[in-house]
Amino acid sequence: MTKQELQQLFKNEILPENDNPYHFQELQRASFTVEAYNSMCGDKYTLYFNTNEGQITSVYFYGFGCALSKASISIMCKSMEHLSPNNITSLSDQFIFAMDQEHSTENADKKIQMLQQLKHFDGRVDCIKLGWEAVKNHFENVDL
Amino acid sequence: MYLDNAATTQRAQSVVNAQSHFDLYENANIHRGIYDLSNQATQKFENARTEIARFLGSGNANTVAFTQGTTASINIVAQSFLAPRLQAGDNIVTTIMEHHANFIPWQMLAQKYQVELRLVPIDKNGDLELVQLSNFLDKETKLLAISHISNTLGTIHPLDEIIELAKRKDIPVLVDAAQSACHFEIGVDPLNCDFLTFSGHKMFGPFGIGILQVSEKYIADMMPYNYGGGIIKDVKVEETSFRNFPHNLDAGTPNVSSVIGLAAALKFISGIGKSAMRSHLNKLTLYALDQLPQVPGIEIIGNPKKRIGIISFNLKNIHPHDIASFLNKDDIALRAGMHCTQPLLNAMGLQATARVSFSIYNNEEEINKLVVSLKELMRFWS
Ligand SMILES: Cc1ncc(COP(=O)(O)O)c(C=O)c1O
Numbered sequence: 120m121t122k123q124e125l126q127q128l129f130k131n132e133i134l135p136e137n138d139n140p141y142h143f144q145e146l147q148r149a150s151f152t153v154e155a156y157n158s159m160c161g162d163k164y165t166l167y168f169n170t171n172e173g174q175i176t177s178v179y180f181y182g183f184g185c186a187l188s189k190a191s192i193s194i195m196c197k198s199m200e201h202l203s204p205n206n207i208t209s210l211s212d213q214f215i216f217a218m219d220q221e222h223s224t225e226n227a228d229k230k231i232q233m234l235q236q237l238k239h240f241d242g243r244v245d246c247i248k249l250g251w252e253a254v255k256n257h258f259e260n261v262d263l
Numbered sequence: 264m265y266l267d268n269a270a271t272t273q274r275a276q277s278v279v280n281a282q283s284h285f286d287l288y289e290n291a292n293i294h295r296g297i298y299d300l301s302n303q304a305t306q307k308f309e310n311a312r313t314e315i316a317r318f319l320g321s322g323n324a325n326t327v328a329f330t331q332g333t334t335a336s337i338n339i340v341a342q343s344f345l346a347p348r349l350q351a352g353d354n355i356v357t358t359i360m361e362h363h364a365n366f367i368p369w370q371m372l373a374q375k376y377q378v379e380l381r382l383v384p385i386d387k388n389g390d391l392e393l394v395q396l397s398n399f400l401d402k403e404t405k406l407l408a409i410s411h412i413s414n415t416l417g418t419i420h421p422l423d424e425i426i427e428l429a430k431r432k433d434i435p436v437l438v439d440a441a442q443s444a445c446h447f448e449i450g451v452d453p454l455n456c457d458f459l460t461f462s463g464h465k466m467f468g469p470f471g472i473g474i475l476q477v478s479e480k481y482i483a484d485m486m487p488y489n490y491g492g493g494i495i496k497d498v499k500v501e502e503t504s505f506r507n508f509p510h511n512l513d514a515g516t517p518n519v520s521s522v523i524g525l526a527a528a529l530k531f532i533s534g535i536g537k538s539a540m541r542s543h544l545n546k547l548t549l550y551a552l553d554q555l556p557q558v559p560g561i562e563i564i565g566n567p568k569k570r571i572g573i574i575s576f577n578l579k580n581i582h583p584h585d586i587a588s589f590l591n592k593d594d595i596a597l598r599a600g601m602h603c604t605q606p607l608l609n610a611m612g613l614q615a616t617a618r619v620s621f622s623i624y625n626n627e628e629e630i631n632k633l634v635v636s637l638k639e640l641m642r643f644w645s
Binding site for chain 1: 592
């Protein structure tokens with residue numbers, strides 16, 4: 120990525136999401152929470168999930184981290200609303216898989232697709248995966 | 264433009280040459296062969312030990328053990344010296360500012376042996392609270408472990424004063440000299456400490472080699488901590504007797520070519536002179552502290568009485584990772600994150616910082632470029 124491409128990426132995609140993150144607020148009450156923490160760099164978020172009859176009705180998040188981790192979690196929260204836990208598991212699985220493997224994968228959601236195209240962003244892939252990994256691990260470890 | 268010297272320095276040409284010469288023409292296992300090649304390798308290896316002892320102001324090469332680095336050296340002291348003498352109710356004193364390498368080994372011992380871990384706090388400037396440190400040291404203190412220079416804030420601790428406090432109570436002192444070995448006069452004798460640890464790769468030397476120097480007072484207390492060939496006097500089926508320190512630590516084949524590289528690095532440093540290095544780093548540090556405040560929204564972390572070579576900072580609303588990604592595009596290598604000092608950052612209410620750290624090959628022009636890049640980033644972001 121050239122400097123110009125980096126600037127374009129941040130200007131057009133990352134900073135708008137970072138400056139106006141989706142559902143970025145602390146909740147006093149939620150059906151359950153998931154911690155997303157990277158001990159190497161200190162990025163730390165709490166994800167708040169609200170459910171109704173097994174469906175995820177809304178997802179909020181709050182915490183501190185870089186523009187990339189925050190933008191990525193913002194996009195993730197939005198994409199996970201109104202899904203069943205099973206669908207969330209497969210969505211996060213697919214995302215991590217897409218980030219980890221060599222050839223590119225398509226995602227219908229434009230913003231998720233944009234994130235997936237950043238899988239060669241040196242040193243920053245962990246920032247992008249942070250929230251997704253946390254959700255994946257959470258749902259893998261609970262009985263659905 | 265490389266501003267991450269606290270993580271590792273660039274290798275000196277003479278170090279690379281010394282190592283490759285050994286690898287190409289002099290390679291043999293040591294302390295084993297009867298043939299010339301092995302004898303020569305052994306001699307070079309042991310000569311390096313003597314040169315390193317001299318570099319540390321000591322005429323006794325038997326105070327010097329080779330390890331994999333600072334982290335390994337500290338863990339060896341924890342396992343080989345400290346663990347056998349701990350009893351419930353004892354305490355270990357260290358500081359909130361330490362690198363994880365000089366924190367976690369003590370925390371683990373404290374948990375295992377029901378020993379109290381006492382952490383000296385810092386004031387708002389990033390200096391240690393010395394009164395608190397003095398109060399922490401008592402009859403039950405089995406070790407004071409402290410760094411010479413903080414790898415996050417660049418604070419130079421007043422070691423003379425601190426070690427004097429411990430020595431008055433006959434408490435052994437470990438100094439983590441990872442950030443100072445390159446350009447300060449160090450050694451268990453000059454510093455009057457008991458354990459000194461540092462890494463070759465932070466002083467123009469190779470990866471994978473470090474030093475543990477032990478004062479003559481405690482040499483006999485260093486027990487083997489892993490077992491194998493090279494460290495034994497006599498092996499019988501019923502029992503094994505071991506050689507003395509430092510030969511009781513290096514079980515197995517040591518990293519001979521890195522030892523030779525490290526000796527070359529010390530020669531390189533002596534050639535330039537530590538005081539010349541210090542004054543260059545001082546000049547750069549002061550220049551950077553003078554210039555960086557031009558950047559709108561910058562916050563320099565800490566304002567310690569004495570600091571050298573390392574400056575942490577934050578920019579308003581821009582995470583250190585994003586700073587590092589953008590500066591990378593201007594070919595500036597700097598560090599972002601917690602710098603393996605999570606307790607320190609937590610104590611200062613910080614999640615992460617950006618950090619620049621200088622070495623002898625950096626110059627003021629590079630600091631000007633850094634300032635220009637940071638200003639441009641602030642403009643872009645807002
Ligand atoms: C103060 C301090 N102590 C210990 C270490 C660990 O050194 P190594 O990784 O070479 O073992 C470092 C390295 O960053 C350091 O700066």
